[in-house]
Amino acid sequence: MHKLYIGNLGDSVTAEDLIKTFEDHKIPYSGQFLMKNGYAFVDCPDDQWAMKAIETFSGKVELHGKRIEVEHSVPKKQRQMMRDIFNRGQSHEDFSLPTSIN
Numbered sequence: 001m002h003k004l005y006i007g008n009l010g011d012s013v014t015a016e017d018l019i020k021t022f023e024d025h026k027i028p029y030s031g032q033f034l035m036k037n038g039y040a041f042v043d044c045p046d047d048q049w050a051m052k053a054i055e056t057f058s059g060k061v062e063l064h065g066k067r068i069e070v071e072h073s074v075p076k077k078q079r080q081m082m083r084d085i086f087n088r089g090q091s092h093e094d095f096s097l098p099t100s101i102n
Helices: 016-025 047-057 075-087
Strands: 002-008 030-035 040-044 071-073
Touching: 002 047, 016 030, 016 040, 040 047, 047 071
Parallel strands: none
Antiparallel strands: 002 040, 002 071, 030 040
16 A cells, blocks of 8 residues: 655544545545544555645645645654664765776
């Protein structure tokens, strides 16, 4: 499955609001919306539908007065690794690339 993160949700947005939004735009989803405070997660059947949802909704669709943001969900462990690498402050000079290929 291809999990999506749906952010910038108002406190009053419900799973039913998201179901209606996805159905109105004919974007299929798998399973239930996992609702949190201000954001939600949902699975799409494949990568093409996930990309279509991102293109259709992110910054373009408004729910309860706020434009929603939709992107691929990044697992917490992977997100932490990316943050650690970024926070090391390494510049591109710290990484060496081969100068020739034999």
